[in-house]
Amino acid sequence: MILRYTFQRLLMLIPVSFSISVVIFMIVYLLPGDPIDNLLRVGSSAEDRAELVARYGLDRSLVVQYFVWIGNMFQGEFGQAIVLRRPVADLIAQNLPYSLTLGGLAFLFSSTVGMALGTVSAIVRHPVLDRFMRGFILLGSTVPGFWLALLLILLFSVNLGWFPVSGAGGWQSLVLPVLTIGFGGVALVARVTRVALLDAQREDFVTLLHAKGLSSGTILFRHLMPHALLPVVTILALRIGWILGGAVTVEFVFGRPGLGSLLIRALGQRDYPVVQACLLMLALAVMLGTLIGDVAQASMDPRIREKKS
Amino acid sequence: MLSVRDLGVAFGMVQPLSGVSFSVNKGETLGIVGESGSGKSLTAMSVMGLLPLSGGRITGGSVEFDGQDLTKLPERAYRKLRGGRIGLITQNPMTSLDPLQKIGPQVDDVAKLHLGLDGAEARARTEDILGTLRIPEPSLICERYPHQMSGGMKQRIVIAMALAADPDVLIADEPTTALDVTVQAQIIRLLDDLVKERDLALVLITHDMSVVAQTCDKIVVMYAGRAVEHGPVEEIFDRPRHPYTQALIACIPRGLDDATRLTGIEGTVPTVLNYPKGCPFHPRCPRAEAICATDPPEFSVAGDSAAACHFAEVANAQPA
Numbered sequence: 001m002i003l004r005y006t007f008q009r010l011l012m013l014i015p016v017s018f019s020i021s022v023v024i025f026m027i028v029y030l031l032p033g034d035p036i037d038n039l040l041r042v043g044s045s046a047e048d049r050a051e052l053v054a055r056y057g058l059d060r061s062l063v064v065q066y067f068v069w070i071g072n073m074f075q076g077e078f079g080q081a082i083v084l085r086r087p088v089a090d091l092i093a094q095n096l097p098y099s100l101t102l103g104g105l106a107f108l109f110s111s112t113v114g115m116a117l118g119t120v121s122a123i124v125r126h127p128v129l130d131r132f133m134r135g136f137i138l139l140g141s142t143v144p145g146f147w148l149a150l151l152l153i154l155l156f157s158v159n160l161g162w163f164p165v166s167g168a169g170g171w172q173s174l175v176l177p178v179l180t181i182g183f184g185g186v187a188l189v190a191r192v193t194r195v196a197l198l199d200a201q202r203e204d205f206v207t208l209l210h211a212k213g214l215s216s217g218t219i220l221f222r223h224l225m226p227h228a229l230l231p232v233v234t235i236l237a238l239r240i241g242w243i244l245g246g247a248v249t250v251e252f253v254f255g256r257p258g259l260g261s262l263l264i265r266a267l268g269q270r271d272y273p274v275v276q277a278c279l280l281m282l283a284l285a286v287m288l289g290t291l292i293g294d295v296a297q298a299s300m301d302p303r304i305r306e307k308k309s
Numbered sequence: 310m311l312s313v314r315d316l317g318v319a320f321g322m323v324q325p326l327s328g329v330s331f332s333v334n335k336g337e338t339l340g341i342v343g344e345s346g347s348g349k350s351l352t353a354m355s356v357m358g359l360l361p362l363s364g365g366r367i368t369g370g371s372v373e374f375d376g377q378d379l380t381k382l383p384e385r386a387y388r389k390l391r392g393g394r395i396g397l398i399t400q401n402p403m404t405s406l407d408p409l410q411k412i413g414p415q416v417d418d419v420a421k422l423h424l425g426l427d428g429a430e431a432r433a434r435t436e437d438i439l440g441t442l443r444i445p446e447p448s449l450i451c452e453r454y455p456h457q458m459s460g461g462m463k464q465r466i467v468i469a470m471a472l473a474a475d476p477d478v479l480i481a482d483e484p485t486t487a488l489d490v491t492v493q494a495q496i497i498r499l500l501d502d503l504v505k506e507r508d509l510a511l512v513l514i515t516h517d518m519s520v521v522a523q524t525c526d527k528i529v530v531m532y533a534g535r536a537v538e539h540g541p542v543e544e545i546f547d548r549p550r551h552p553y554t555q556a557l558i559a560c561i562p563r564g565l566d567d568a569t570r571l572t573g574i575e576g577t578v579p580t581v582l583n584y585p586k587g588c589p590f591h592p593r594c595p596r597a598e599a600i601c602a603t604d605p606p607e608f609s610v611a612g613d614s615a616a617a618c619h620f621a622e623v624a625n626a627q628p629a
């Protein structure tokens with residue numbers, strides 16, 4: 001049943017990915033500027049320019065260019081970076097692991113810490129703790145990532161010297177970027193967990209669980225947590241896109257290699273194939289996140305499994 | 310078996326329940342009747358020791374079970390009684406089971422917890438009980454999820470959970486209100502049989518006087534958070550002495566026409582925030598006089614029953 005559900009979700013992704021690919025392809029052409037300008041030496045003639053345009057296929061119609069591009073993508077042929085003059089696939093392969101590590105750790109950090117905080121604040125109904133949590137959640141959902149990153153760098157790197165200011169050395173270089181990206185996530189997950197737990201507590205069946213003689217701890221972990229997990233999974237799945245988006249700026253601020261840094265550099269140079277490949281990877285990750293979220297939810301909730309399959 | 314005396318309940322400053330007393334023995338069914346909002350569920354929750362879940366507390370009186378006062382029982386000991394010796398059946402079977410878990414495990418829990426059975430033993434017991442509750446194919450049902458079953462079937466599962474540890478007392482809070490009429494009759498008959506077969510003490514909460522007439526031995530009539538009349542069913546039905554009880558009985562549909570049931574009493578039930586002074590029923594009472602608005606009536610005993618009405622002595626002259 002869950003396999004069939006997964007398959008259906010996958011099918012639904014086909015039209016979505018098609019539209020996304022068109023949008024990504026088009027966005028690049030709507031940007032002002034031209035990568036050929038970056039390649040031409042000062043004083044080149046109009047013929048030199050025309051030759052370069054033809055070499056990269058930029059003289060053909062947009063529709064043809066799109067199908068050539070998408071066809072290549074399907075074959076794993078990402079093309080050649082115009083400005084960086086290397087295969088795009090190499091650039092992606094080189095940068096992707098950095099982003100995955102950073103994103104994965106940030107994801108882990110926000111989900112575990114967020115759920116722990118949310119659970120504690122739902123059970124321990126203490127006014128001081130309540131106020132602290134609310135402040136924390138407000139802060140977490142309003143402070144922009146780059147600003148937090150600068151603050152953290154100032155405090156921990158410049159003043160205290162605990163962590164490197166930038167780069168991708170050892171685990172130390174990951175601490176601040178993970179904190180920066182994860183902070184908003186922790187606050188969000190904590191809030192969703194808390195609200196979901198409090199809601200679940202009010203459900204009718206909880207009275208009967210108590211009436212069976214189960215202890216509050218058993219009820220919390222065996223019955224309430226699974227209910228709270230449903231919205232948390234949804235929010236986490238959506239968060240994957242947000243985390244990757246966050247990675248773009250955070251990688252840049254911390255001077256780390258990664259898809260984000262690559263994307264920003266390529267954007268600056270109007271390096272179309274690289275920009276397109278990066279955007280496509282990000283979009284793919286978001287779709288994959290949603291898919292995983294949906295499937296995880298369906299595997300937890302029999303009602304969803306049945307309604308949609 | 311279970312004896313509640315002068316029970317009072319408060320939420321913060323409001324006191325929605327006071328002066329409720331009743332008792333049930335094994336093999337006996339006690340009916341608690343009253344319109345919605347009269348404090349029936351609060352009474353059930355008090356006996357289960359579950360008031361703290363909704364922020365309430367017992368302010369007075371006692372709940373005596375098997376020689377101990379449950380209002381003074383520590384939580385740990387109370388947990389052994391809940392589900393173990395006192396079972397609860399709630400009103401809405403559509404929402405009373407955990408939607409994320411299969412039926413089997415939800416029932417198994419009770420026998421595991423209270424009888425110390427292992428997984429396989431508990432499941433065998435579950436299937437056995439489901440069978441005695443006339444649920445077809447128990448082993449298949451155990452693998453189902455709650456949303457895959459009808460309301461009546463779910464209510465049987467809830468009853469199975471309440472029975473799994475062989476309790477002495479069963480509290481059923483409007484067990485059929487959310488079900489359709491034919492299923493209602495089946496469930497009531499089922500409960501009635503269980504009382505006889507298992508020698509249970511059943512507290513049957515309902516707002517349906519005809520159900521009380523069919524199944525109960527004793528009855529407590531509640532109004533605005535108070536018991537207003539109690540006694541053996543025959544006495545109460547033959548000679549109701551409280552005007553509210555008389556009105557309830559007068560509203561029992563005689564024919565097939567269900568429409569008059571309990572809607573027949575003029576006015577509305579007061580909520581906790583506007584419980585009337587004096588006799589709580591006086592704004593709706595056809596017999597009310599000046600004293601009713603100022604002085605709360607005492608219970609007047611006649612035979613085995615008692616009614617809290619200033620004019621209970623003469624009420625017999627006006628049968629319902």
Ligand SMILES: Nc1ncnc2c1ncn2[C@@H]1O[C@H](COP(=O)(O)OP(=O)(O)O)[C@@H](O)[C@H]1O
Nearest residue numbers: 320325344345346347348349350351363580581
């Ligand atoms: N959690 C609560 N807080 C405050 N008042 C409550 C609460 N629960 C019930 N009450 C009040 O207690 C009264 C009796 O409620 P209840 O026992 O549910 O009535 P019944 O079950 O007879 O319909 C109602 O007036 C209701 O407003």
Ligand code: SF4
Nearest residue numbers: 588591594601618619
């Ligand atoms: S005391 Fe007065 S108001 Fe109350 S039931 Fe009796 S007659 Fe009616």
Ligand SMILES: [Mg+2]
Nearest residue numbers: 349350482483
């Ligand atoms: Mg009720």
